[in-house]
Structures are given as C-alpha cells and as structure tokens.
Amino acid sequence: MTITISVFDRSPDGGKGLARDTRVRWAMEEVGQPYEVRGVSFAAMKEPAHLSRHPFGQIPTYEEGDLVLFETGAIVLHIAQNHAGLLPKEADARARAVMWMFAATNTVEPPILELANAVLLERDKPWNAERLPLVKDRVRDRLRQLSARLGDVEWLDGAFSAGDLMMVSVLLRLRASGLLDEFENLAAYVARGEARPAYQRAFAAQLALNTRM
C-alpha cells in the first residue's frame, strides 16, 4: 500500500533537515520502506483539506490506505511497530525504547522549543538579550542529565532504536546554538546518528526537494 508523507513544499530551513518530516523519512529508510511525499505550502497548511489531516496545521502527516496520522512521534512509532528495524523484540526493551521516544518529545524537546521561540519569535523584544541565558540554562540542565545517563555507550539502551532516532533528531536542532558541543558525548551521539546510511538517505531526499529549481 502506498505511504504518503506530507512535507513543507519548501522547508523554511532551506534543506538543513530540521523540519520534522526528516524524522519520518529517516524512520522509513531505517525499515527499508518506500514512500511518496506531498508538498504543502504555508497557505495550504491552514486550509481545510490539510487541517482535516492535521488539526494543528503542521507537517508531517502520514497516509496509508484509510489511516491518516499526524504527530511525528506517533508516526515513527507506527512505522516501528509495523516493520522490523526500529524496536527490540523483547517486551521490556521495547517499552524502554518507547520511553526514550517520549523522553525526547516531552522532556528534552520542550526547553529546546522554548529556546527556538526566544530566538525566532522574541528576537526583537527588549528583554531578549537578558532572558536568553536563562532559557539556555534550562536546555543545559536537560542536556547535563541526558549526558550523564548516556555516558560512553553508543545508543541510549542497547541497539539503535526509534528512541535514538527521536532523541538525535531533537538534539540536532541545538547544533546552531552551540549548546550541543558543550557536551562531548552528546555531540558524538548525534554524529553517530547522522552517519547512519538511513539518515543520509533521508537527509539527501529532503535536501533535493528543498533546493530544487
């Protein structure tokens, strides 16, 4: 059955791979499944046809027959549950991999989103210079805890899983801030994620779309 993922018609990052469709593309590449994409313009994202698929007017969405999903974490989990390659078979290890998916999206990503808001939406506000260090420290608190847990192992819990896919994707958004490089083992962890052939293919596919003539 054809799987269609909706993506930015042109990603606002110009192909840096930080839009969330890259996470879904990466998951599809890890499990070796083909997919098609539907580009959605900023105007179309707020129109009824897209809102019927994604009530929050964002990308990505995932369509497979009658099933329509939004929310990146849920899409990645759906892919991981239906194809081998992203979740361990043993029940407890599987629950822990899902745990890291939620940790990425609900514990590590929120302060990163707050930092992105400060940088993008409050850039011209009079308080921004004084406030930004506080927001960065909230991100550092999380990174310090994550770094301590990761230690010197390769992935968060045994073999590479959907939990690592989500965590690496969340941390990637921090590279431009310089915060990631303050934690050597996290920077190396993210680099290991990026080095995976499946990530490389996903990155190349979004780059080609977003830099097409």
Place this chain on the structure above:
Amino acid sequence: MTITISVFDRSPDGGKGLARDTRVRWAMEEVGQPYEVRGVSFAAMKEPAHLSRHPFGQIPTYEEGDLVLFETGAIVLHIAQNHAGLLPKEADARARAVMWMFAATNTVEPPILELANAVLLERDKPWNAERLPLVKDRVRDRLRQLSARLGDVEWLDGAFSAGDLMMVSVLLRLRASGLLDEFENLAAYVARGEARPAYQRAFAAQLALNTRM
C-alpha cells in the same frame, strides 16, 4: 506482579492532582489494576538511587519486576498496551489513540510548560508583565485548533482512550490560568474526564497522600 509508582513525597501543588503521577494513577484505575506508591522527597529525587530509575530526576517512575520506566506518556502507553480499557482493538483506531497521546505531550503541552515557566520561574523578572500575554497567545493558538477539531463530540476519536487521558491531564494544568474556560467545548471535555470514576479514585488517592498529617 506488584507494580510500584514513584510519586512526590509531598506534591508541590498540595494535592491539586496536577503532578504527573496522577496521570499514571488514572491509567491504573481505568484498567482496574492495583499499584503501590513510593514517596520520593525533593532531596532523594536528585540522588543516585532515584536517578538510576529516572535520569531527569523527576516523578513518576513505574516498576514491574525487572522493568523500570520513567516518562509519563510511556508509562501510560505501557499500561494501555498490557491491559484492556485504554486503547481500541482495531489497529488504525489504536494508532490514532497513540497519536493523540503524542499530540498532548509534544504539541499541546510545550506552550503550557512555557507558560508555567513564565509564571513560576520568571515571575519577578522585569519583562514578565509585558511578555506573559505573548506566551498566553501561543497557548490559545493551540487550544483554538484543538477546540475546532474536538467540535461537539465527547472524546477525541470514538471511545475514551489513553489519548483523552493524556489530553485532559495536560489541559487540566491550564485551569488556574483561566485560558481553558475561553473554550467552552474544551472546558466541558476536561470536566467529562474529571467526572470519570477512575479519575475520581486517582485524584482521591493522591489527595489523601498529599494532605496526610
């Protein structure tokens, strides 16, 4: 097998039910499973014994034999996958219920956490009065979209599910701000969640613990 959930020894909300253990208690009540609790003090939350269970030094955790989980969404999903009552049986409907769990934690909750940070951590900052309306508007944007999707149905997608449990729990944190009451159908949706006998039992259990002599 005994299931143990770690909770605040004394919740900072004094028993209002907003600490995240209430979400796990609620899930356990919906599926009709007994559980024990372990109170953890603020000091103990930062000590090695607790950090080995929860690398971010928070509550709740979930222990069941050799399995140790942190992250509320993952714990609720684990409970829902292993006991009837919180997920539909049909595969597509099940994927959509999980989608709403991620939507609650990764799309609706982040701006609510940002508002909580503004109110709790930046209360005394010189910019707070001017900045607070911007942060509230970010929450409103999400509530407006959620309200439009919910419309006049009872639950987000068919029968009550773990997706509703998480969404109601996330929205509950907004009540004190008054923002929830700006959206009549969302306020009624949250009230329906609170009226469930399982929620009532979970709320009463955390209240008894947090108001004990």
